Amino acid sequence: MSENQESGEKTNTSRNRRRNNYRRSRIKRSFPECPICHKSVKFLLTAMSVGEDNKPAHFDCVLKQVTDSEELGPKEKIIYIGNGNFAIINGKTGKDLSIRKTIQFEEKESNGEWRKKLSRNLKNR
Ligand SMILES: [Zn+2]
Numbered sequence: 001m002s003e004n005q006e007s008g009e010k011t012n013t014s015r016n017r018r019r020n021n022y023r024r025s026r027i028k029r030s031f032p033e034c035p036i037c038h039k040s041v042k043f044l045l046t047a048m049s050v051g052e053d054n055k056p057a058h059f060d061c062v063l064k065q066v067t068d069s070e071e072l073g074p075k076e077k078i079i080y081i082g083n084g085n086f087a088i089i090n091g092k093t094g095k096d097l098s099i100r101k102t103i104q105f106e107e108k109e110s111n112g113e114w115r116k117k118l119s120r121n122l123k124n125r
Pocket of ligand 1: 035037061
């Protein structure tokens with residue numbers, strides 16, 4: 001009986017310590033702020049450059065902004081087609097999806113410093 005209590009205590013202690021470390025490392029790492037929703041952008045790999053100063057923004061926020069700024073037909077939706085481009089497609093299921101309009105959101109040359117740093121880091125690994 002007393003053995004069980006002891007091991008229970010041990011588990012609690014290590015759990016507390018782990019939580020403290022986690023909290024400390026979270027404070028240390030500062031994430032850039034999304035210019036659209038003003039929350040921190042934790043995953044730069046899926047972020048997109050926004051605005052003149054190319055701030056990283058959540059992909060979901062950018063998608064929402066693009067969707068809100070376009071007039072979509074009842075069967076149309078916006079998808080990401082790569083290289084900073086979105087496309088309005090008609091949402092028919094099956095093989096005959098057609099693109100009505102492409103929207104270039106990100107200029108390839110206008111990547112912010114965060115993206116350059118990110119690709120440098122990826123290359124180093
Ligand atoms: Zn956001």
